[in-house]
Amino acid sequence: MTKKPAKTTPRDRRSDAAAAPPIEIDARALPPLGMPPERFLRDYWQKRPLLIRNAFPGFESPLQPEDLAGLACEEAALSRIVVHDRARDRWTLRHGPFDEAEFPGMPRQDWTLLVQDVDKWDTDVAALLPHFDFLPRWRIDDVMVSFAAPGGSVGAHVDQYDVFLLQAQGRRRWQIDARPDPPLDFRPDVELKLLREFRPSHDWVLGPGDMLYLPPGVPHHGVAEDACLTFSVGMRAPSAAELLGDFVDTLASEADESLRYADPDLAPPADPNEIDEAAMNRAVAALNRLRMNDPDRLGDWFGRFITLYRAAGEVQPGEDRGRSRIEIEWDLQRGAALLRHPWSRMAWRRARRRGAPARLYVSGHAYALPEADARRLAGAARLDGTGYAALSEAGRDCAIELLQAGHYRLALLDEEDEA
Incomplete structure (x- = not known):
């Protein structure tokens, strides 16, 4: 005889709700997550959204709106402007680069400027990324920065990757639909992939230092309450x-x-x-x-694949190519350092067989190295003389090869201080 399922009572539902992890937390005591990373990964990562108040207490944006506008004028920067005509509910999308002269004439409201890969252009923005080291670095795609005039938005939409939305300046209202199986049909009348139907289950206003985490597939809609900057730390999630x-x-x-x-x-x-x-x-x-x-061939394929950026530019050999190794090592001994190119993406993988070399992956290329060297180079955005000397001979050979290919540049002591 089939046993009927027990009925769920209001008391049971209240108990289930009490047991569910909270959707909002204050992280002031333990930034940026307000909890140990292990708990965040267990309870929230790719499972449920989380509003993190005071993820970065007292946060001051390292970037100003005029800096972002200037970057959007660069030929190599990936930028967009989204304008919303509220009266007719029409959306306009334009791609950069933009002319610097057009920004003073932009409307006072209802538009947004978005620039991808700002961490590749601005070292202060890139300095935010170590705060996310509870995730594999090769999973992080970029930091996109958006400036929105009051009322500015890109519409209700859904992303297929994890994203952390850090409020940098001003205030933005975020609405999300965290219910199971939300409607995901797109509007057929706009170039942007906007949701045809959006019914928010939560509504918050974020100020500087607040951060919203969204797993893939959660519909969301952000609207600027006043002129504001938002940093979006997006993940690489290949289909x-x-x-x-x-x-x-x-x-x-x-x-x-x-x-x-x-x-x-x-x-x-x-x-x-x-x-x-x-x-x-x-x-x-x-x-x-x-x-x-x-498995080693499979690992090599994935390592080469995942260290290629989807959108950022390619690394080209730099001015250090003609410099002799003796000169380079002489400079390193006297305070110079190798600084990694911002578009150079690195990861490493340990050997499966005892005694076999590890593999270092650099922007789609693989290098066989001792494990200590592969680990050091993959984690070294800056390699000084001491770090270089700690490498094995094979590791030093690789570092020089990467320098000649443009993945590092040699910065003398006074040049690095200026940078």
Whole structure:
């Protein structure tokens, strides 16, 4: 006999609500999360949103609106302006670079300027990223900064990646729909992917230092209460199609031409025009011979893939290319340092077999190194003479190679002080 499920009483529902982690917390005593990272990852990461009041107590923006406007005029910067005509509910999207002369003539309200990868352009913005070291660094994509005039917004939308929305200046009202299975259909009449229907379950106003964490798939809508700056720390979350496409391209480029469809067991067909089951089995067998069964090959593919930025520019050899190694090492001994290029993305992976070298991945390239060297270089945005001397010979060779390729630049002591 099937047992009927027990009825849920109001008292049970109150008990369940009391047991659920809070959706709002004050982090002043333990910034930036207000809790140990392990608890945040267990209870919130990719599970539920969290409003973190005072994530950065007393926060002062390292960037001003005019700085962002200037950056949006750069050819290499990725920038957009979104304007909302509230009377007709029309949205306009324009892509930069923009002319500096047009910003003074912008409307007093209802527009937003967004610039991607600001951490690659501004070292003070990049200095925020170590606060997020409770996550793998290679998972962090960029810091996007937006300036919004009063009423400025990009509309109700949904992201397919985790994001931390840090209020830097002014106040922004954030509304989210944290209910299960919210409607996710898009409006057909706008270039932006805006939600056709948005019914908020929570409504907050964030001030400087407050931060909102949103896992993938949570509808949200932010509107500037007054002129404000918001920093969006977004995660790299490649789609399955993106992973598969790059994986298949790698398999195809590295495939042995001798691996082909073969039918040594061929028998006379009942119908020569039929693709029979045996033929399909042989096709599957040919594809299976291409599979990347070696975990090290698979790890190399992923390491190269994930250290390539989606949008930022490519690293090019710099002015240090013609400098001799003796000169470089002489300068390092006297206070110079190797500073990593802001577009150079690094990660490392330990060897699976005892005695085998670890792997350092740099912007899509792989280097075999002792584990201590791979770990040090992956974590060294700045490598001084002491750090360089601590590397093995192979590690120093790699550092010089990366310098010559543009992934580092040599900064003399007085130059670094000026920077």
